[in-house]
Amino acid sequence: MKHDMSQYPLKLEGDKVPMVRFQNVTKKYGELTVLDGLNLDVTEGEMVTIIGPSGSGKTTVLRMLMTLETIDSGVIYVDGEPLTHMVKNGRLVRANAAHQRQMRAKIGMCFQHFNLFPHMTALANCMEGPVHVLGLSKEEARERALELLDMVGMADKRDQHPSRLSGGQQQRVAIARALAMRPKVMLFDEVTSALDPEVISEVTSVIRSLVDQHNLTMLMVTHQIGFAREISDRVCFFFRGKIEEQGAPEILLEAPQKERTQQFLSAVMNAN
Amino acid sequence: MPYRDFLVTYSDRFIDGTLITLGQFGLAVLVAIFAALISGLMKMAHSKTVRAAATVYIELFRGTSLLVQLYWFYFVLPLFGFTLEKFTAGFLTVGLCYGAYGAELVRGAIQSVPRGQWEAALALNMSPAQRMRRIILPQALVTILPPWGNLMIEILKGTALVSLISVADLMFETRQINNNTYLSAQAFGTALIIYYIFARFMLTPIMRWLERVMARKIGRT
Amino acid sequence: MLDWKLDFTWEILPRLIAAAGNTMLAAGGGYVVAVILGLVFALAQRTPSRTLTFVVRELVEFVRSTPLLLQIFFIYYVGPQFGLRLSPWTAGLIAIGLHYAAYLSEVYRGGIENVPKGQWEAARAINLSTSQTYRRIIIPQALPPALAGMGNYLVGILKDTPMLSVIGVAELMHTANSIGADNFRYLEPYTLVGLIFLAISLPTAWFIRRFDKALRRKMGLTR
Numbered sequence: 001m002k003h004d005m006s007q008y009p010l011k012l013e014g015d016k017v018p019m020v021r022f023q024n025v026t027k028k029y030g031e032l033t034v035l036d037g038l039n040l041d042v043t044e045g046e047m048v049t050i051i052g053p054s055g056s057g058k059t060t061v062l063r064m065l066m067t068l069e070t071i072d073s074g075v076i077y078v079d080g081e082p083l084t085h086m087v088k089n090g091r092l093v094r095a096n097a098a099h100q101r102q103m104r105a106k107i108g109m110c111f112q113h114f115n116l117f118p119h120m121t122a123l124a125n126c127m128e129g130p131v132h133v134l135g136l137s138k139e140e141a142r143e144r145a146l147e148l149l150d151m152v153g154m155a156d157k158r159d160q161h162p163s164r165l166s167g168g169q170q171q172r173v174a175i176a177r178a179l180a181m182r183p184k185v186m187l188f189d190e191v192t193s194a195l196d197p198e199v200i201s202e203v204t205s206v207i208r209s210l211v212d213q214h215n216l217t218m219l220m221v222t223h224q225i226g227f228a229r230e231i232s233d234r235v236c237f238f239f240r241g242k243i244e245e246q247g248a249p250e251i252l253l254e255a256p257q258k259e260r261t262q263q264f265l266s267a268v269m270n271a272n
Numbered sequence: 273m274p275y276r277d278f279l280v281t282y283s284d285r286f287i288d289g290t291l292i293t294l295g296q297f298g299l300a301v302l303v304a305i306f307a308a309l310i311s312g313l314m315k316m317a318h319s320k321t322v323r324a325a326a327t328v329y330i331e332l333f334r335g336t337s338l339l340v341q342l343y344w345f346y347f348v349l350p351l352f353g354f355t356l357e358k359f360t361a362g363f364l365t366v367g368l369c370y371g372a373y374g375a376e377l378v379r380g381a382i383q384s385v386p387r388g389q390w391e392a393a394l395a396l397n398m399s400p401a402q403r404m405r406r407i408i409l410p411q412a413l414v415t416i417l418p419p420w421g422n423l424m425i426e427i428l429k430g431t432a433l434v435s436l437i438s439v440a441d442l443m444f445e446t447r448q449i450n451n452n453t454y455l456s457a458q459a460f461g462t463a464l465i466i467y468y469i470f471a472r473f474m475l476t477p478i479m480r481w482l483e484r485v486m487a488r489k490i491g492r493t
Numbered sequence: 494m495l496d497w498k499l500d501f502t503w504e505i506l507p508r509l510i511a512a513a514g515n516t517m518l519a520a521g522g523g524y525v526v527a528v529i530l531g532l533v534f535a536l537a538q539r540t541p542s543r544t545l546t547f548v549v550r551e552l553v554e555f556v557r558s559t560p561l562l563l564q565i566f567f568i569y570y571v572g573p574q575f576g577l578r579l580s581p582w583t584a585g586l587i588a589i590g591l592h593y594a595a596y597l598s599e600v601y602r603g604g605i606e607n608v609p610k611g612q613w614e615a616a617r618a619i620n621l622s623t624s625q626t627y628r629r630i631i632i633p634q635a636l637p638p639a640l641a642g643m644g645n646y647l648v649g650i651l652k653d654t655p656m657l658s659v660i661g662v663a664e665l666m667h668t669a670n671s672i673g674a675d676n677f678r679y680l681e682p683y684t685l686v687g688l689i690f691l692a693i694s695l696p697t698a699w700f701i702r703r704f705d706k707a708l709r710r711k712m713g714l715t716r
Contacts, residue, residue: 066395104397115392119410119490129396132406163490174392181396335694336687339655339666344687347679351496425558432560436659443563456570464559464567471558 003073005085005092012080019044019217020065020185025074027060027241034060036241037074042185045215049228049249052238053264058221061238062187065219066109067100078106079184105133108183112190114170116162122149122173123158129181141180148176152206168199172206179210186210188220192227200224207231225268229253237261278458282449289445290466296363296431296441303367304374304427311371312378313404326375333372339433341365346437362434362441370427374420381416382408414486421479425471432467442466502681505672509682512668513689519585519664520651526590527650528643531597536627538602556595562656564588569660585657589650596646604639605631637708644701648694665689 008023018041027035035057042048050058063069064076067083075092076083085092086099095103116125126145130136136144149155152172162170171191178186188207192200204227210216211231222228228235229249236246237256245258256262279286307329314326333341346361356364385408393403435443446463450456537549556564568591569584579587608631616626655666669682 066391068391068394101397101399104394107395109395111388111392111395113388115386115388117389117392117407128406129398132402133397133399161490178395331695332691335698336690337652337655337666339658340683340687340690343666343669343679344683347673348683351680429558429560432562433656435562443560446563447566450566450570456567457574460563460567460571463563464555467559467563468555472554 005075008075008082008085008092010082010087010090010092012077016043017080018042018077019046019079020219021077022061023075023077025064025076026072027057027064027069028072033241035064035071038242040236040243042217042219044217047211047218047231047233048220049232049235050219050221050238051223051225051228051235051264051268052244055240056238057241058238059189062109062189062219062221065185066107066187067104078103105181106184107187108178108181108185109187109189110171110174110178110191112194114162114167114174114194116170116174116177118162121159121161122154122165122176125162125173126177126180129177134181144180145176148179149173151179151209152176153202166199167195168202171195171203175203175206175210183216185217185219188218188222190221190223192222192224223268225253225265237264239264275458278455279462282459282462285445285449286442286462286466289440289442292359292439292441293428293431293443294470296359296366296434296439297428299363300366300370300427300431301424303364304371304423307368307371308374308378311375312382315375315379316382330372330375333369338366338369338430339436341369342433342437358434358437358439361437362431362439366427366430366434370423370430373426374423377416377419377423378412381412384415385411411490414483414490417479417483417486421476421483424475424479428467428471428475496680498678498681501676501678502685505682506685508668508672509665509685509689512663512665513693515662516651516654516664517693519582519589519654519657519662520647522586523589523593523650523654524647526586527593527597527646530590530594532601534594534598535601535605538598539605553595553598556592557599561588561592561653562659564592565656565660581657581661584660585662589653589657592653593646593650596649597643600639600642600646601635603642604635607638608634640708641701641705644705645698648698648701651694651697652690 012018012021020040020042022038022040025035025038026033034055038057038061040061050061052058060069064071065078065083071084075085081103082092082095083100083103084095086095087093116122117128120128123142123145126148127138127141130141130144131138134141146155146158149158152175154169154172154176157165157169157173162173165173175191191207192203195203204224207218207220207227208231211218220228220232232249234246235249235252237244237252237258237260239260245252245256245261252261253265256265311326311329314322315330317323317326342361342365345356345365346358349356349361389407389411390403393407398407431441432443435441435447438444442463446459450459453459534549534553538546538553540546565585565588568588569579569581572579572584612630612634613626616630621630654662654664657664658667658670661667665686669686672682673679
């Protein structure tokens with residue numbers, strides 16, 4: 001399918017360039033439209049939480065940004081440059097693997113099921129990317145990894161394998177691992193959904209300190225409404241592949257305008 | 273001739289043959305690992321041509337008899353200009369034959385590694401080669417060891433066929449002894465025991481030990 | 494490089510095809526022996542008698558761990574020393590049957606063990622005898638999942654029949670060797686043998702896969 005790419009700039013320019021821009025992004029799985037002409041800007045340093053029922057497309061947003069999924073139409077920009085496309089002969093064409101790899105360096109992701117490498121210790125997990133992808137020396141990578149493990153409170157467990165760690169501990173190591181790559185954008189895909197309730201706060205406090213101390217741009221998909229209210233700059237409610245409503249957390253979560261938002265929030269509150 | 277005397281008289285021949293068999297076995301295993309890895313990975317490639325090439329190799333070697341392959345490699349290949357020494361023809365053919373079976377094991381093991389591992393490696397921006405080498409293959413190794421152990425026993429048994437292209441292995445020596453002495457029970461019986469000892473009391477325990485080591489490395493004790 | 498003699502090919506093809514018939518006969522015969530003997534081995538390992546279980550278990554392990562070629566020689570040459578005059582065909586069928594019975598017994602055991610324990614308990618609750626339980630309840634449930642494994646071994650037996658050439662059974666390999674030795678040409682006979690094997694084994698394997706899929710669908714085992 002030929003799309004008219006002329007509506008999409010080759011590069012985002014100006015003073016207030018968003019760190020992440022979804023422009024008219026559509027994604028279909030066969031007949032099912034998962035994302036429907038999505039337009040979303042995230043400014044640098046902003047913390048955006050995405051909520052919504054399952055199937056609303058919220059996880060797909062993160063996965064596309066991490067290039068785990070391809071898009072069908074539209075363009076995603078990261079740090080002013082196109083991610084899903086690249087400039088060739090003055091036009092935008094689909095990005096090849098090399099370009100994707102280059103852009104991917106700016107993005108880091110934490111997964112619901114942690115996905116730590118089981119055959120490596122916590123420390124080795126955090127050193128893997130810096131050594132083999134960023135080309136750091138082992139000493140530099142080790143120093144960086146130890147610093148980050150200390151920050152997430154896992155320094156004493158650095159020589160343990162993931163199988164010896166609890167879910168909350170594994171997720172904290174996973175956060176350190178992602179941060180070791182020094183991304184500009186951090187994605188959190190339901191990072192507490194697979195955790196026992198009593199360890200959720202371990203992870204949320206790490207994320208909270210990230211928000212407080214760093215200028216990272218973050219997108220988070222979560223069911224933890226209370227946590228979202230506390231740390232987000234903006235909350236987006238997704239429904240059927242579109243942003244139904246978005247705004248400051250105090251407003252959207254407490255006084256939602258749209259009926260679907262109200263229904264969703266009351267259902268979630270009742271469940272808790 | 274009582275059995276003990278028999279053993280004493282012919283022990284040299286048996287030992288020589290056993291050493292050749294072990295040599296054939298070791299080299300065939302190396303060839304099989306190589307062939308299985310390459311063709312297994314090829315079968316998962318994006319390119320249709322690459323996949324087809326692997327399929328041709330696999331179906332060809334799995335669909336024909338090892339003995340036929342051995343004769344073909346030793347007698348027919350020279351007509352195409354490739355003359356192989358019989359020892360080389362032996363382990364090469366056995367290795368390629370069982371490598372074709374191994375390819376399926378490789379594919380299954382790699383696909384058994386959870387999807388999340390591929391995604392985490394991608395999120396760290398590893399190149400596909402790094403991802404395969406450092407993350408996927410080490411984890412696939414644990415899954416592949418048990419069925420690979422069975423394949424190794426089949427390879428050991430397969431080496432007996434190289435005697436039919438006159439490689440002086442255990443099978444060959446045993447037949448010679450039988451032809452000379454007509455003491456079939458002693459000759460073939462001894463050979464059976466030797467093969468049995470290697471398969472059951474050396475190969476199997478080593479593979480089980482390897483499985484335990486790998487499982488520990490992954491943290492699954 | 495390639496000096497393929499077409500008329501030589503046509504000349505030897507009828508002989509090879511006739512020999513292929515022998516190959517399939519040997520494979521089929523060996524398979525029948527293996528199927529029956531394998532069941533005996535499997536059931537023998539489930540008797541209360543510890544000695545019998547142990548002996549059969551060790552025998553099965555021994556047969557599985559040693560080369561078929563060696564077993565063929567053993568049976569053919571040692572048989573007479575025990576008073577058994579064995580023709581090449583008989584020795585070959587016994588050897589193949591025994592060897593693959595060991596493999597099949599493992600397949601049966603797996604199939605039987607996969608039948609849920611509750612089935613045994615239900616059979617006992619309605620007071621079925623052991624043999625009735627096996628015959629009417631267990632084996633009918635154990636068999637269908639085991640059929641795919643059994644089918645694979647049929648293809649395996651087919652490919653092992655050339656070993657019988659060494660004791661003089663006139664199957665494909667033996668015939669090809671004769672033709673080669675008589676005419677001093679090995680290219681056509683050996684290549685044709687390979688192709689004939691492919692022609693027999695590939696459709697058989699494909700057919701077995703189809704059969705297994707259809708059977709699983711019928712039993713509700715596939716998604």
